[in-house]
Amino acid sequence: MIEPRVASGLRDLAPSLMIPRERILESFRRTFGGFGYLPIETPHIERMDVLTGKGAGSDEVIRQIFEVTNKGGTPGELALRFDLTVPFARFIARHVDELGVPFKRYAIGSVFRGERPAKGRFREFVQCDFDIIGTESVVADAEVAQVIHDALDAAQVRQFVILLNHRKILDGLLQSLDLGDRETTVLRLLDKLSKIGRERVLEELQRPIQEGGAGASPSQSQRVLEFAETGRGGVDVLREAEALLSSSAHAGQGIANLRTVLDLLASAGVSEERITIDLGLARGLDYYTGIVFETVIPGWESYGSVASGGRYDDLASLFTTRRLPGVGASIGLDRLMALMDEAGWIEASTTTAPVLVVNFPGTDPVIPFRLAARLRKAGVGAEIFPEPIQVGKQMGYGSTRGHLLAVIVGPDEVEREVFNLRNLVTRQEDKGLSWSVLEDSVQSALEIMEHEH
Amino acid sequence: MIEPRVASGLRDLAPSLMIPRERILESFRRTFGGFGYLPIETPHIERMDVLTGKGAGSDEVIRQIFEVTNKGGTPGELALRFDLTVPFARFIARHVDELGVPFKRYAIGSVFRGERPAKGRFREFVQCDFDIIGTESVVADAEVAQVIHDALDAAQVRQFVILLNHRKILDGLLQSLDLGDRETTVLRLLDKLSKIGRERVLEELQRPIQEGGAGASPSQSQRVLEFAETGRGGVDVLREAEALLSSSAHAGQGIANLRTVLDLLASAGVSEERITIDLGLARGLDYYTGIVFETVIPGWESYGSVASGGRYDDLASLFTTRRLPGVGASIGLDRLMALMDEAGWIEASTTTAPVLVVNFPGTDPVIPFRLAARLRKAGVGAEIFPEPIQVGKQMGYGSTRGHLLAVIVGPDEVEREVFNLRNLVTRQEDKGLSWSVLEDSVQSALEIMEHEH
Secondary structure (H helix, E strand, O other): OOOOOOOOOOOOOOOHHHHHHHHHHHHHHHHHOOOOEEOOOOOEEHHHHHHOOOOOOOOOHHOEEEEEEEEEOOOOOOEEOOOOOHHHHHHHHHHHHOOOOEEEEEEEEEEOOOOOOOOEEEEEEEEEEEEEEOOOHHHHHHHHHHHHHHHHHHHOOOOOOEEEEHHHHEEEEHHHHHOHHHHHHHHHHHHHHHHOOOOHHHHHHHOHHHHHOOOHHHHHHHHHHHHHHOOOEEEEHHHHHHHHHHOOOOHHHHHHHHHEEEHHHOOOOOHHHHEEEEOOOOOOOOOOOOEEEEEEOOHHHHHHEEEEEEEOOOOOOOOOOOOOOEEEEEEEHHHHHHHHHHHHOOOOOOOOOEEEEOOOOOOOHHHHHHHHHHHHOOOOOEEEEEOOHHHHHHHHHHHHOOEEEEEOOHHHHHHEEEEEEEEEEOOOEEEEHHHHHHHHHHHHHHHHHHHHO | OOOOOOOOOOOOOOOHHHHHHHHHHHHHHHHHHHOOOOOOOOOOOOEEEEEEEEEOOOOOHHHHEEEEEHHHHHOOOEEOOOOOHHHHHHHHHHHHHHHHOOOEEEEEEEEEEEOOEOOOOOOEEEEEEEEOOOOOHHHHHHHHHHHHHHHHHHHHOOEEEEEEHHHHHHHHHHOOOOOHHHHHHHHHHHHHHHHHHHHHHHHHHHOOHOOOOOOOHHHHHHHHHHOOOOOOOHHHHHHHHHHHOOOHHHHHHHHHHHHHHHHHHHOOOOOOOOOOOOOOOOOOEEEEEEOEEEEOOOOOOOHHHEEEEEEOOOOOOOOOOOOOOOEEEEHHHHHHHHHHHHHHOOOOOOOOOOOEEEOOOOOOOOOHHHHHHHHHHOOOOOEEEOOOOOOHHHHHHHHHHHEEEEEEEOOHHHHHEEEEEEEEEOOOOEEEEEEHHHHHHHHHHHHHHHHHO
């Protein structure tokens, strides 16, 4: 006998998690598709040289790579993807001529990282990425924020705030403070502000460069922090930044970009409460060159961002000389769902079919088969209990699984061509309904239950 | 520069393939769910001992396993799953107490086999599995055939035939011929009938056991073949089998089971043309103990079965002493789609949004943003072209991508609060429609185009 163990750091997803998960993924697909983003898929296995090319992933991510080999294969040649961005860069370099630009794509799939197993961190998790490639338009910047908004809204995430910043605003600030040459370090430190706190960041900013700090003076450090803490807000924050950085043309461009994004989002009906300018948002990565996004859930900030992204100058420079600027974001499905689950926003649901059709002992199973098929044809999910055991036990199964209604046809009912309809929640039962009104009776009973809910 | 290569035997899926693929998967999920099958997911990576336990996979499949290792991991400990059945057996052994039986599940996911790369064969492919566990009822047997039927029908597979047989009928035949002890070999040979032909099968049946044959006499071999070739058909074939095997109680059980399955399917409205008894169907596997299914597309038999399965006595005997009988099937998505593509059954579709909203040069992009958001809210997919380039070029993009309509608002139209609606297929344009009727105009134009199609 072999122990039915899951490999360390991995997990099974039971129906209670999978049912809402499928619902959320379906709302993402519908949202992405509704904006004209096209689905693509790349293999889970990529060539190692593709995944580990310079700049493809951080050193940390590369260290966590899962190598893949089969009999007769060359060791070290293949690996599991650690994100969907590098495969997309490879994909677009390979297919851009046939697909043309602008090209909008989405991809939803598992990625793998051999992280040290810890509570709530898994070695396989799902990313939901979408990008527009081949455009530098601010229209695309705004659209990506709008897609994050509409996707989370469609997934019934009750509250969230999309944080916006622009790399050029931070560039302008650092240049005006003569810290332009230490940008990477400063951004990395700002990104840690909420994690390690103000004092530690100040200390690190002032630590000498050769010791891994930014080598900033006390006043430079203070100004960087003050700016990052200008606070979050709407157009008012942009006005403050404009006043502070009026001499920087670079910062001016970033500010103008964000202003247009706010206008466009407002015109699309996105509520102001859902969008916040955050001048401290750095996203740590050198990768982004324009607008950057993060999305936090008020009251659940400890989960970090559930949807992040930004604009980049050149997606696929590792694979092609063709310059491909773009903007995109990634929604972390597992983190989002863990949060929604803890917040109680996920309706527990343990069945995909609301109706249980009882397999009455002593009745020809042809009857439940026929009635269940009719219900499904009318768009109502209907499950037949496979064994003709005691009706009470079948109802017990229905209640446990979460079925709402049971259709019951015993030998008497067969003779009279009627059925009984039992509400499995209230335990009320309508008796002797004619087979001819099956679909209507069930549909209206379900509608009433839904309204009462 | 790194070459943007896909690993050998793997492939990218571009939108033209992914759009119909998503549509088919969605119809599968809806069908499975409508019968009360619940989604589950297991990791792509499993423990090697789980995958290679005795009887988990054939020797051939085990040889094709992809091993997975990460830094600090133990070599040989982990591997990619090669099917969804072994992970399901592990899953159910682990979770059966909390989930209870009967338990209906479906799972859709990639599996990996390091097969020698060949045309149309990939090392990663998607299986769509569904099973009912914890029941021996014939109702479950019939339901699995019905689910295959409804899923393929929902996926718009224009023609298909589900072939049924029952392991006990073949058992009865072989027992009556005194070949009961060579069953595995005989079934394996019958399974090859369509591939290697009648003569080769006869020869192999008669080859001595010690040389890998079945050691049957010429008359035994003839009778086996004649029986397998009784032909395909409906109840009539069962009647013939009954006459031939009247002395075998075992065969009688199998025949009665198939008879009931035919009755149940008919009562659910499944057309007779879609269901065929095939007494030669062996499915080669020792694994199945009752009904077996295969599904072929008339005219495309060379593709083999697109949906196969059957009843088994004990799913998880490798992992638990608890006996878990069940019945299920697996639809091979990639094979099915390759066939549908070649048959011309897949509607070419290169956009997910039917409407292109033009980003008119010199017009505030706020206008297209607002109009597109209104369309999406009304359930109509609408893509905005990101750059305000020449309108003709934007239309060209729309035609290439497959958009049906373009909404055009230039500076004049902004002033008059109207839009022009261009049919990108006929190139006709309705001019000066009021913004107030945007949703209605677009929806009715799309309906007309759909009807004309």
